[in-house]
Amino acid sequence: MGAHEHKLAIFRGLIKFKSNTQKIWGVLVFLTIVTAVEVVLGIYKPAVLMTALLSPFDGGFGATTANVFLSPFIFLKPLNLIFILLTLVKAYYITWDFMHMRDETQALRRMVVWTAVFLVAYLIFILLQEGGYIESIYSSGYIKRGF
Amino acid sequence: MSSTLASTGTEGKTWGGGSAPLKASYGKMMMWFFIVSDALTFSGFLAAYGFSRFKYIGSWPIADEVFTHVPFVHGQELPMIYVAFMTFVLIMSSVTMVLAVDAGHHMKKTKVTWYLFLTIIGGLIFVGSQAWEWATFIKGDYGAVQTKGGQILQFVDAETGHRLALKDFATPIESERVQHLAKNGIWFESEGSHTTFNLQEVIAGMETHSNVIVRTQTLNAQGEKTLLSRDASLQQVRNYGRQVVEGANLKVNEYGSPLFADFFFFITGFHGFHVFSGVVINIIIFFNVILGTYERRKNYEMVEKVGLYWHFVDLVWVFVFTFFYLV
Numbered sequence: 001m002g003a004h005e006h007k008l009a010i011f012r013g014l015i016k017f018k019s020n021t022q023k024i025w026g027v028l029v030f031l032t033i034v035t036a037v038e039v040v041l042g043i044y045k046p047a048v049l050m051t052a053l054l055s056p057f058d059g060g061f062g063a064t065t066a067n068v069f070l071s072p073f074i075f076l077k078p079l080n081l082i083f084i085l086l087t088l089v090k091a092y093y094i095t096w097d098f099m100h101m102r103d104e105t106q107a108l109r110r111m112v113v114w115t116a117v118f119l120v121a122y123l124i125f126i127l128l129q130e131g132g133y134i135e136s137i138y139s140s141g142y143i144k145r146g147f
Numbered sequence: 148m149s150s151t152l153a154s155t156g157t158e159g160k161t162w163g164g165g166s167a168p169l170k171a172s173y174g175k176m177m178m179w180f181f182i183v184s185d186a187l188t189f190s191g192f193l194a195a196y197g198f199s200r201f202k203y204i205g206s207w208p209i210a211d212e213v214f215t216h217v218p219f220v221h222g223q224e225l226p227m228i229y230v231a232f233m234t235f236v237l238i239m240s241s242v243t244m245v246l247a248v249d250a251g252h253h254m255k256k257t258k259v260t261w262y263l264f265l266t267i268i269g270g271l272i273f274v275g276s277q278a279w280e281w282a283t284f285i286k287g288d289y290g291a292v293q294t295k296g297g298q299i300l301q302f303v304d305a306e307t308g309h310r311l312a313l314k315d316f317a318t319p320i321e322s323e324r325v326q327h328l329a330k331n332g333i334w335f336e337s338e339g340s341h342t343t344f345n346l347q348e349v350i351a352g353m354e355t356h357s358n359v360i361v362r363t364q365t366l367n368a369q370g371e372k373t374l375l376s377r378d379a380s381l382q383q384v385r386n387y388g389r390q391v392v393e394g395a396n397l398k399v400n401e402y403g404s405p406l407f408a409d410f411f412f413f414i415t416g417f418h419g420f421h422v423f424s425g426v427v428i429n430i431i432i433f434f435n436v437i438l439g440t441y442e443r444r445k446n447y448e449m450v451e452k453v454g455l456y457w458h459f460v461d462l463v464w465v466f467v468f469t470f471f472y473l474v
Binding site for chain 2: 032038087091095108110111116120124134138
């Protein structure tokens with residue numbers, strides 16, 4: 001079985017391992033560090049990270065567009081943004097190194113990842129949008145727009 | 148009958164068949180596609196959780212106050228510690244799994260056996276921890292009162308600011324209330340088990356203990372639960388109290404919105420079921436390895452395919468951990 005050559009570099013070639021076994025332990029160390037960071041942040045919740053970086057823009061079309069594109073910085077606490085990003089980082093290394101996605105062909109990679117990412121992004125958008133809409137109706141006395 | 152065999156002129160070329168452009172076996176590719184569809188199922192659950200949470204964003208329970216227990220450690224609030232341990236166990240069992248796959252590539256039967264064994268142990272520790280987590284959540288710790296409108300009222304010591312359990316202040320009243328069983332009633336209906344205290348006992352306790360105030364589910368601007376004044380507390384419980392709630396189930400939840408409990412049971416339950424089935428499949432593969440099935444087949448690809456499933460279970464947990472315990 002010669003088809004089991006692994007790509008042994010992670011972090012875009014910054015760290016190169018000598019063997020697949022060594023890479024597995026290296027990735028474990030990295031994932032453990034990321035989880036530890038999450039847990040420490042989750043326990044201490046630094047006050048700096050508890051308020052959003054930007055406040056929503058008021059005004060016309062431009063402001064609305066800015067609110068959409070900058071939504072992670074306007075409507076999310078930096079702490080939660082960090083948690084979500086670290087989760088995606090962990091997911092990447094589990095898929096790429098433990099599940100050996102790094103060694104699969106580009107076509108298989110794209111078939112699996114793009115399909116899931118596109119559909120999940122759509123699902124999250126549509127459900128969170130709707131949830132937020134219902135909340136805004138509850139909190140504004142069952143009136144969404146007072147014309 | 149050569150006349151029935153059409154010649155397409157593509158023999159030996161890309162579309163002539165027999166080529167594997169993805170360079171993956173059928174089984175492995177199908178495992179990947181199963182994982183994609185399973186990932187979409189889990190995303191559906193987590194997005195639905197997000198929907199309900201956004202809908203009740205102003206009163207959603209704070210996870211750090213719910214999951215504070217560690218086995219064998221009593222009387223201390225340690226949020227996240229145990230669930231971090233569970234996460235580590237699952238990642239570790241993922242590592243032993245990928246080491247088993249690696250050993251399989253080198254056809255080292257003994258190593259595959261041992262690494263698979265460790266993976267199974269890790270999976271069992273995780274499922275056991277999950278069961279313990281459920282049991283603790285179902286049992287509850289402080290107890291609360293549910294209002295007629297379905298809101299949850301919790302109790303706080305006004306002097307220290309600490310949470311109060313019902314048993315800390317409720318005054319027992321002698322009564323003859325017996326659990327109604329199906330065999331006694333004309334309509335063969337029964338009622339659920341009684342809570343340790345009933346509403347009257349809680350109200351009586353509040354009246355005699357002047358330090359007891361109510362904490363509602365509404366989150367203030369600092370993201371903390373709102374505390375009521377002593378008068379408002381008494382009024383809320385007397386006028387709107389409907390029943391005492393201890394612990395959580397699919398109908399009531401002493402920590403806040405019942406939806407929180409519903410999603411917790413459903414999502415961690417579905418994930419736990421995946422872990423359980425993963426352990427069962429791992430055990431089957433483990434015995435196949437011992438019996439030498441893959442040695443005779445001259446490849447350990449089955450370990451790799453099952454490994455993909457096992458890593459996927461770990462992958463899902465990473466997301467459940469974030470969205471249930473962290474965010």
